[in-house]
Amino acid sequence: MNAPLLQAAATVGNPLVNIGIFAAFVVVTLVIVIRASKTSSSSADYYAGGRGFSGTQNGTAIAGDYLSAASFLGIVGAIALYGYDGFLYSIGFLVAWLVALLLVAELLRNTGRFTMADVLSFRLRQKPVRIAAAFGTMAVCLFYLLAQMAGAGGLVALLLNITDRTGQALVIIVVGVLMIVYVLIGGMKGTTYVQIIKAILLIAGAGIMTVWSLALFGFDFNGMLGAAVDLHPKGEAILEPGLQYGKDFTTRLDFVSLGLALVLGTAGLPHVLMRFYTVPTAKEARTSVVWAIVLIGAFYLFTLVLGTGAGALIGPERILAAPGGVNSAAPLLAFELGGSILLGLISAVAFATILAVVAGLAITAAASFAHDVYGSVIAKKPLTPQEEVRIGKITVVVIGVLAIVGGIAAQGQNVAFLVALAFAVAASANLPTILYSLFWRGFTTRGAVWSMYGGLISAIVLIIFSPVMSGAETSMIPGADFALFPLKNPGIVSIPLAFLLGWLGSVTSREAEDPDKQAEMEVRSLTGVGAEKPVQH
């Protein structure tokens, strides 16, 4: 196959095949979502899927929630272009699950109801802690949502050959509207089914491509690496660290900072934490994480082969020349292997991926607003379950519109940093308080508030004054230079700072926290006494 033909074909692919397969996914999932909604009535149904999913189902849904289009397209592309340095994402994203498994998942399931703030405010003063936790939740969801929506626009440029802004905006609107529909109708139950189906499609698709591309090299990964070395202008450098981050001391430190945010961010991602409430018991929460680790681990091993395969079969020059640049490595590889049918399948899976992830984010943000902010601050009284669901549904529409507007505004901007920022915020604003409130008796309201706001604000302020925003050619505002902070990843400063503030705020508190509540939380977290039960229908 000659290169010009491939490029033309990959740009256009066969848009009808791509759209057809994606439309089939939408129809099938919509039918399932509508069926699932028939048994949804209470707020535990709407926000926690009735707590009736098995650990295996929930683990698959977690993989569907976690593996975003950025992991698939971005990591395959990064490994194809930068070799070893691209591999860090895969490892960090996987190892991070051990924090969730060993320290968070089961204890959280035993003490909370719907949101991360349930656990954080359990034994502290409700109002300030819930509001701070809601800010952390909203910030992570917003950054993540914007990244996915902008990614949807970019993906379209590549797959459907829609390069004008109006066409891309139209696709962002379609994704946003579908997200609103899924979450309004199906709630957590519908969202979970969408995520399960998407996870199976994505992992199976990546698995087939992995075996296929390995087969072309006689199942010799060493040979595949050799072919990638031959095609890469930097040659053997792709086998070694440093191609992306090895320039100087600052970029090396940036690499460590990114690694830190990846490994500590996952267990603080609110949409991941919320998934642990959809199972009946702590033991099922544990099974969920185990399944998630198996599926996510397998997937990231596939991305290593796919990235190397794209480097060996397509080569970095053709990847960078294609519309979509680094993100086009996986679709180009699909076309090289299986022509327009496989390309259509993989494109549809990538779209489904965006849709499932944004739906999970939307329901998390809605639960946080209805349950943590509206109930405790605006209404100033406990909401009835019906009100809690109604407020949540209104929030979903507002978030959907915001995501559409933000996604369109972010068109053409370099927003790849948003996913890394979401992880850095989760690791600094959320994780320290989660760990302190589960394991440290002396933790206080002041410590929680200091740690959450300190982590959130420091991560965002450091990003604003980093080369991401200004002072470099790749910045969002390349003309200006107010980059006082040299790193693109704030984690190495903001995460230790948030841990420090949590400790400092607690030891300087004059008022002690309620020891009864502390005893109740500790006993409940480890034994499951009084944990929320599944809904019976």
Next chain:
Amino acid sequence: MSSIEHAPPSPTAEQFRAAQRSEEFVELRRTHRSFAFPMTVAFFVWYLLFVIMGAFFPQVMAIRLWDNITLGLVLGLLQFVTTFAITFAYVRFSNRVLDPRATALRERLEREAVTGPETPEAAR
């Protein structure tokens, strides 16, 4: 799935305080932490070591073990292996050691919430 239709009565604040002081609970908490904490420190240090080696000692990670296979690649794949190994070790430990104790304690507390304390210790 559990078939409980009504939530069982919740223990009172005194019962939670007593349970927290009870020998069984102190032992359960110690057992959980004595597995989870060292394991967390171990995988975290091992992961950081991997990241820092790649960032600051790339020439070590670039050592060829065999043709195109570098030390860095093998250590990266070992990160996958240790993650899977720790996961299965924790599940085994939980099923064998933690779950029976947690269940016994939970059942006792749920009974006591209805009938009052059963052990002299909880009555204190």
